[in-house]
Amino acid sequence: PFLEPLPSIPALYSSIGFSIFAFLATIYLVPALGPTFIKARLSGRDLLKVYDNKIPREETLVPESLGLVCASVYILSLILFIPFAFSTPILQQVHANKPMEGITVAEFPHHQLSVYLSSLLSLLVATLLGFLDDVFDIRWRHKLPIPIIASIPLLMVYYAERGNTNVVVPLPLRFIFGNLINLGPLYYIYMSLLSTFSTNSINILAGINGSETSQALIIALSVILNDLLYLPWPVRFQVPLHLLGNNAELGFGGVWKAGMAYGSRELVERHLFSLYFMLPLVAVCIGFLYHNWYPARAFPGDTLCYIAGMAFSVVGIQAHFSKTLLLFFLPQIFNFVLSCPQLFGLVPCPRHRVPRFEAETNLLHPSKAAEGRFLKAPSKLTEIALRILSTLGFTELTTDPTSGVIINATNLTILNVFLLRLGPMSEKKLVQVLIASQVAGSIFAFFIRYGLAWLVYDG
Numbered sequence: 001p002f003l004e005p006l007p008s009i010p011a012l013y014s015s016i017g018f019s020i021f022a023f024l025a026t027i028y029l030v031p032a033l034g035p036t037f038i039k040a041r042l043s044g045r046d047l048l049k050v051y052d053n054k055i056p057r058e059e060t061l062v063p064e065s066l067g068l069v070c071a072s073v074y075i076l077s078l079i080l081f082i083p084f085a086f087s088t089p090i091l092q093q094v095h096a097n098k099p100m101e102g103i104t105v106a107e108f109p110h111h112q113l114s115v116y117l118s119s120l121l122s123l124l125v126a127t128l129l130g131f132l133d134d135v136f137d138i139r140w141r142h143k144l145p146i147p148i149i150a151s152i153p154l155l156m157v158y159y160a161e162r163g164n165t166n167v168v169v170p171l172p173l174r175f176i177f178g179n180l181i182n183l184g185p186l187y188y189i190y191m192s193l194l195s196t197f198s199t200n201s202i203n204i205l206a207g208i209n210g211s212e213t214s215q216a217l218i219i220a221l222s223v224i225l226n227d228l229l230y231l232p233w234p235v236r237f238q239v240p241l242h243l244l245g246n247n248a249e250l251g252f253g254g255v256w257k258a259g260m261a262y263g264s265r266e267l268v269e270r271h272l273f274s275l276y277f278m279l280p281l282v283a284v285c286i287g288f289l290y291h292n293w294y295p296a297r298a299f300p301g302d303t304l305c306y307i308a309g310m311a312f313s314v315v316g317i318q319a320h321f322s323k324t325l326l327l328f329f330l331p332q333i334f335n336f337v338l339s340c341p342q343l344f345g346l347v348p349c350p351r352h353r354v355p356r357f358e359a360e361t362n363l364l365h366p367s368k369a370a371e372g373r374f375l376k377a378p379s380k381l382t383e384i385a386l387r388i389l390s391t392l393g394f395t396e397l398t399t400d401p402t403s404g405v406i407i408n409a410t411n412l413t414i415l416n417v418f419l420l421r422l423g424p425m426s427e428k429k430l431v432q433v434l435i436a437s438q439v440a441g442s443i444f445a446f447f448i449r450y451g452l453a454w455l456v457y458d459g
């Protein structure tokens with residue numbers, strides 16, 4: 001359905017229209033539904049604010065898991081958009097004066113419909129899981145595998161489309177592995193883990209106003225920018241083929257249409273698909289960020305982290321740029337790797353790892369992993385891990401003055417690293433630093449992907 005050159009891709013304009021609708025719906029519905037969420041006990045106290053003891057607790061509650069509103073608006077927009085995404089074959093029938101006769105299987109792009117529907121299915125499972133997590137606080141080890149299951153429809157469609165499982169070997173390693181390695185089933189395992197990573201990694205980089213939403217927003221904008229590079233712009237605006245990289249992941253199939261675009265038609269279609277899923281996501285994120293910005297009047301809850309994370313792995317897998325996608329997650333990868341000692345039980349992990357708030361100065365400070373001191377002395381492995389992290393400046397250790405044993409450490413999060421390196425700052429400043437790091441990560445990602453590709457690939 002996406003065959004025309006850019007100025008006449010009508011579906012793209014519809015997608016932009018639905019995104020504007022999604023933005024307006026979110027900005028209106030979030031405050032309108034806040035009280036309903038509080039009544040349903042979906043609320044939390046902002047951990048990093050001061051409260052007057054005379055005000056009853058109920059009045060200080062902030063509605064939580066409004067990501068459900070975002071997810072609903074987002075998924076509804078995507079569903080309403082389906083007839084527009086497939087308008088070309090329908091319009092062809094209308095022009096042939098037989099609108100209701102149906103289209104033969106050969107004429108209708110069923111594979112694209114299955115890509116679209118399987119993506120919606122994964123997004124729905126993610127929303128369900130996120131919301132259940134908000135309501136029941138699911139244990140870590142229980143919630144980890146669920147996104148893997150949610151990704152099965154995507155993997156099946158990827159398989160049906162004879163999706164590529166090759167990776168291009170960087171030049172220096174070619175004498176060992178050859179030009180391409182076929183990872184086969186391992187590639188599917190990698191893609192299914194991608195959904196677990198993208199959902200959870202946003203969720204654990206959280207706890208300050210605006211953090212979850214702004215991460216999702218910047219990653220989505222980065223994906224959009226990347227998609228735009230592949231569209232059939234008028235020739236003089238096109239990105240030269242050698243910069244896009246002629247590698248197997250992209251599946252270039254020759255010139256799409258002389259003078260219109262360099263990439264293959266499939267390539268353009270995949271990136272249009274990605275745009276159709278990212279534009280309304282950006283819209284709901286902007287709409288929600290308005291209410292979630294410091295001081296937050298609404299919290300996203302785990303639902304927003306899950307729907308956004310799943311949307312990213314959906315486009316990464318279905319539009320075949322999952323490795324490029326990971327480059328947009330640099331702060332999340334750093335935060336996840338840093339968090340591992342706490343996530344896997346080497347270092348105590350409190351329920352909340354948010355920075356410590358000092359009411360007198362209104363500033364945030366790095367928070368500690370344990371209150372007072374660790375209950376038991378760290379094992380040899382933990383000790384080594386903590387010493388390395390401390391040498392790198394990623395945590396600050398408290399040691400027993402007599403024995404030298406580690407008795408406490410700051411929580412292993414990127415937010416604490418910012419506070420350790422840059423000194424105490426306000427919550428608003430900290431979220432701005434987080435946003436800056438995300439933007440810097442994306443700029444670096446584009447540089448690696450398109451600036452250094454010639455070093456790694458001889459595309």
Ligand code: UD1
Pocket residue numbers: 043044045046047048064134203204205206207208209210211296299301302350351352353354
């Ligand atoms: C994850 C983090 C946890 C962090 C929490 C904050 C890990 C392993 N888990 O847990 O350390 O404390 O997110 O979201 O890293 N809140 C605020 N301000 C905000 C957002 C949330 O105070 O801007 C508080 C509110 O009390 C809210 C609660 O965090 O009710 C939500 O926490 P939840 O998303 O349920 O925590 P997890 O995702 O389990």
Ligand code: MG
Pocket residue numbers: 203206301302305
């Ligand atoms: Mg959360």
